[in-house]
Amino acid sequence: MSDVRTETSTHLEQEVVDDVLALVHRATEPDGVEAVSEAFRLALASGRGGVSHTLAHAGPSPSADLLGYAALDPSGSAELVVDPPTRRRGVGRALLRVLLDAGATGVWAHGDLPAARALATSEGLVPTRELHVMERPVGEGDDVDPELPEGFSVRPFEPGRDEQAWLEVNRLAFASHPEQGSITLEDLTERMGQDWFDAAGFLLVEDTTATSDGGAHPLAAFHWTKREVGAQVGEVYVVGVHPAYQGRGLAGPLTGLGTAYLARQGVTTIELYVDGDNTRALATYRRAGFEDAAVHVVYGRPAAP
Numbered sequence: 566m567s568d569v570r571t572e573t574s575t576h577l578e579q580e581v582v583d584d585v586l587a588l589v590h591r592a593t594e595p596d597g598v599e600a601v602s603e604a605f606r607l608a609l610a611s612g613r614g615g616v617s618h619t620l621a622h623a624g625p626s627p628s629a630d631l632l633g634y635a636a637l638d639p640s641g642s643a644e645l646v647v648d649p650p651t652r653r654r655g656v657g658r659a660l661l662r663v664l665l666d667a668g669a670t671g672v673w674a675h676g677d678l679p680a681a682r683a684l685a686t687s688e689g690l691v692p693t694r695e696l697h698v699m700e701r702p703v704g705e706g707d708d709v710d711p712e713l714p715e716g717f718s719v720r721p722f723e724p725g726r727d728e729q730a731w732l733e734v735n736r737l738a739f740a741s742h743p744e745q746g747s748i749t750l751e752d753l754t755e756r757m758g759q760d761w762f763d764a765a766g767f768l769l770v771e772d773t774t775a776t777s778d779g780g781a782h783p784l785a786a787f788h789w790t791k792r793e794v795g796a797q798v799g800e801v802y803v804v805g806v807h808p809a810y811q812g813r814g815l816a817g818p819l820t821g822l823g824t825a826y827l828a829r830q831g832v833t834t835i836e837l838y839v840d841g842d843n844t845r846a847l848a849t850y851r852r853a854g855f856e857d858a859a860v861h862v863v864y865g866r867p868a869a870p
């Protein structure tokens with residue numbers, strides 16, 4: 566398509582946001598996977614996070630149909646989607662080139678669909694990261710809390726009291742996964758404001774053998790579960806163990822506490838997302854009965870030899 570026009574900005578009018586969301590929605594059915602992840606969707610709706618948005622239109626008129634959308638965050642992470650009826654006409658390549666020229670270092674291909682793989686490869690990109698989507702059905706007995714190792718107890722997250730302690734453990738637990746580890750109080754508050762947020766399913770595991778100056782037990786680990794209102798699918802949203810408490814048998818029971826909570830909410834399936842290089846987490850989840858349902862791939866430039 567020779568007359569594709571791209572336009573990039575950091576702020577979109579609500580009307581345009583709605584057009585983009587409608588396009589993403591149209592693509593989800595044929596693709597079988599959503600092209601825009603939660604973090605980018607939140608940035609799209611709030612205009613926050615320094616994300617730049619690129620729109621592809623059919624021609625010079627501002628009212629021309631929206632053909633595709635791409636987003637780039639300041640860390641270099643990017644996503645792009647083309648409206649299904651206009652695929653294979655050069656829109657995806659045009660958007661990908663805008664992203665790469667603007668400094669994108671990793672472009673997400675949710676589901677690693679053949680078209681995404683072919684486009685990325687034809688631009689000289691290679692897979693640089695894999696994100697596994699794992700799931701398992703909820704079975705009999707899954708609603709029973711497992712026992713924690715001696716010296717640990719569990720309680721729900723208390724808004725207004727636990728934010729700083731959680732941010733610190735999250736930062737330390739995900740030091741090598743910056744996307745999760747760099748979450749700020751603002752990001753946490755934004756998530757706590759979502760419909761699905763349920764403090765009762767945000768479980769904190771404390772070391773009851775120690776007490777800080779303020780009299781609190783140190784936070785050793787957490788399991789934050791997520792369930793969209795009324796959904797049959799629940800999610801192991803984020804699980805983290807403070808590095809000082811790793812290797813003490815917390816991972817298995819910690820996973821089980823969250824899945825038991827979700828089971829008691831009546832979900833029939835539990836899913837989770839885990840990085841392909843996080844071998845310990847992958848092993849924990851496989852032991853807990855989770856299997857790969859999909860793999861998302863990030864494409865980037867090959868490392869210099």
Ligand SMILES: CC(C)(COP(=O)(O)OP(=O)(O)OC[C@H]1O[C@@H](n2cnc3c(N)ncnc32)[C@H](O)[C@@H]1OP(=O)(O)O)[C@@H](O)C(=O)NCCC(=O)NCCS
Pocket residue numbers: 592596600644645646647648651652653654655656657658659672673674675678679680681682683684685687864
């Ligand atoms: C991947 C996607 C963005 C491609 O958009 P597009 O506008 O159809 O892509 P283009 O027309 O610019 O295609 C560029 C090249 O990609 C490859 N390609 C794209 N779709 C393909 C397909 N279905 N089969 C094989 N190759 C394909 C081809 O090499 C093509 O070049 P060619 O047409 O000259 O042979 C689109 O399919 C999409 O939105 N998919 C869902 C979201 C997604 O996966 N995003 C991640 C992108 S890395």
